[in-house]
Amino acid sequence: MRPYSECVDLRSDTVTRPVSGMRAAMAAADVGDDVFGDDPSVNALQSQLAAQFGFAAGLFFPSGTQANLAALMSHCQRGDEFIVGQEAHTYRYEGGGAAVLGSIQPQPIANAPDGSLDLAAIESAIKPDDAHFAITRLLALENTIGGKVLSTQYTQAATRLAQSRGLRTHLDGARIFNASTALNQPVNVLCAGFDSVSVCLSKGLGTPAGSVLLGDEQFIHRARRLRKMLGGGMRQAGVLAAAGLYALSHHVERLAEDHANAAHLAAALDALPGVRVEPVQTNMVFVHVPAEQCHALAAHLAEVGVLILPGARLRLVTHLDIDRHGIDRAIDGFRGFFC
Ligand SMILES: *Cc1c(COP(=O)(O)O)cnc(C)c1O
Numbered sequence: 001m002r003p004y005s006e007c008v009d010l011r012s013d014t015v016t017r018p019v020s021g022m023r024a025a026m027a028a029a030d031v032g033d034d035v036f037g038d039d040p041s042v043n044a045l046q047s048q049l050a051a052q053f054g055f056a057a058g059l060f061f062p063s064g065t066q067a068n069l070a071a072l073m074s075h076c077q078r079g080d081e082f083i084v085g086q087e088a089h090t091y092r093y094e095g096g097g098a099a100v101l102g103s104i105q106p107q108p109i110a111n112a113p114d115g116s117l118d119l120a121a122i123e124s125a126i127k128p129d130d131a132h133f134a135i136t137r138l139l140a141l142e143n144t145i146g147g148k149v150l151s152t153q154y155t156q157a158a159t160r161l162a163q164s165r166g167l168r169t170h171l172d173g174a175r176i177f178n179a180s181t182a183l184n185q186p187v188n189v190l191c192a193g194f195d196s197v198s199v200c201l202s203k204g205l206g207t208p209a210g211s212v213l214l215g216d217e218q219f220i221h222r223a224r225r226l227r228k229m230l231g232g233g234m235r236q237a238g239v240l241a242a243a244g245l246y247a248l249s250h251h252v253e254r255l256a257e258d259h260a261n262a263a264h265l266a267a268a269l270d271a272l273p274g275v276r277v278e279p280v281q282t283n284m285v286f287v288h289v290p291a292e293q294c295h296a297l298a299a300h301l302a303e304v305g306v307l308i309l310p311g312a313r314l315r316l317v318t319h320l321d322i323d324r325h326g327i328d329r330a331i332d333g334f335r336g337f338f339c
Pocket of ligand 1 (some may be wrong): 062065066089090142172174175186200202203211301323
């Protein structure tokens with residue numbers, strides 16, 4: 001096995017490590033006790049993102065999961081329900097937190113192949129005011145979802161529908177900057193119409209931790225109480241916020257490189273015998289390989305220093321710790337196995 005520092009790690013964009021400039025910014029950060037609202041770096045990050053996204057206020061969280069949970073709990077009361085995609089992170093990959101900790105019932109509906117939720121399906125999932133039913137309170141969408149971008153036209157139609165039926169709207173924008181890069185539209189345009197948005201700093205933006213939740217003053221006021229309740233009140237969190245501020249000025253424009261690397265990887269792998277690659281939109285490449293070979297493939301790749309999560313439908317993720325040379329090493333690894 002190679003030492004990790006020599007590996008091409010395609011398992012996720014969460015594996016990115018802080019670059020030296022980011023570490024220097026963290027070391028130099030002005031800090032204070034953020035539970036008292038005293039941390040200048042946290043406050044700067046929150047207000048910078050709120051302004052950029054077109055919201056009144058922001059709140060820094062240790063993780064995206066906690067930011068999403070606080071958002072759901074800030075929008076919904078115990079016994080309310082939220083409409084959400086079967087594939088959504090808030091439904092599928094957050095330990096059932098909305099139900100377990102918020103007593104909020106999910107109403108999942110199928111994601112269309114493009115990642116969207118069919119508007120008619122949303123409409124028919126909204127419950128009438130009847131004592132049999134939970135109160136449908138919220139529509140939650142995700143952009144990007146499974147590497148796919150929701151168009152602004154779609155999100156505007158979906159938020160208009162929700163609004164016309166009295167629902168609130170939350171966007172899990174963990175990778176909203178990838179969507180913005182792919183669509184070449186600013187994030188405030190992509191997020192217009194949503195009541196709240198969560199944004200991850202620890203994926204393609206390359207910080208060690210942190211997400212920011214955005215919304216109006218009252219929503220964020222409630223979310224601050226929930227963050228404390230959920231154990232997310234941090235003290236000198238400015239060391240992390242400084243990493244976020246660094247990422248916003250140094251790691252957003254470069255996301256286009258990750259998308260180009262993903263397209264390059266996809267084209268090369270699609271040419272291999274027995275391999276089929278789904279169309280790529282952002283930094284994720286979904287690759288179908290014979291199920292009985294997937295563990296041998298992962299082992300072969302690990303030998304040559306390429307890390308993947310095994311499966312019949314592989315998800316390969318490009319990010320700032322993988323340059324074009326690393327992508328070419330990964331392609332060589334796949335060729336060595338399949339050719
Ligand atoms: C990563 C991610 C989150 C939050 O995950 P954390 O690991 O808790 O920061 C939320 N939504 C989506 C779509 C994600 O990819």
